[in-house]
Amino acid sequence: EVQLVESGGGLVQPGRSLRLSCTTAEFTFGHYAMSWLRQAPGKGLEWVAFINSKPYGGTTAYAASVKGRFTISRDDSKSIAFLQMNSLKAEDTAVYYCTTAGYYGNNYQFDFWGQGTLVTVSS
């Protein structure tokens, strides 16, 4: 089973930036597509960003609510995925989860999850 650990969350003022990291000891990290999802307090799940593995082009995709402000990236040599979050807004306040995205059938699905890291955007 893949173990994922997020870090980098915290309290940040509106308009500022924050970078989240997702690390794993999984030596085949480079074979996995990765994604970030979030959950606002008391709310449901929201997909945020996706990055494919390098063998599949390393393509990225973003939710409309974060496109142009957030950037997902990966460093396969260190088995780390990142979420760079700029121009943060109060509505970005949430627990952010890092997940692997396995391709099953005709769709990617979020098969392993980290424990989450809380991001609070407030002045």
Next chain:
Amino acid sequence: QSVLTQPPSVSAAPGQTVTISCSGSSSNIGNKDASWYQQLPGTAPKLLIYDNDKRPSGIPDRFSGSKSGTSATLGITGLETGDEADYYCGTWDTSLSAWVFGGGTKLTVL
């Protein structure tokens, strides 16, 4: 308003069976496989069902999934108090070019 529609809550007694519906459209469940996620209180979500009806290793066969047209269904038999959780369905939406989820269903085992 979530793209996929789930009932906000369901409840049943221990040992009974419950089903949770997830209604979508032709741009999501209608042509993409659905998955289900279980979120126990205070924990991260966990993949419960993938590819509409498949269980990851370690998920008991009390949990089942199905899909018909633009709807997916999660079934849980032999309910246990430990099944109390929020359950989410999700899939890719080809019109929105985004993964979408239902609003979640809170299961109470009375």
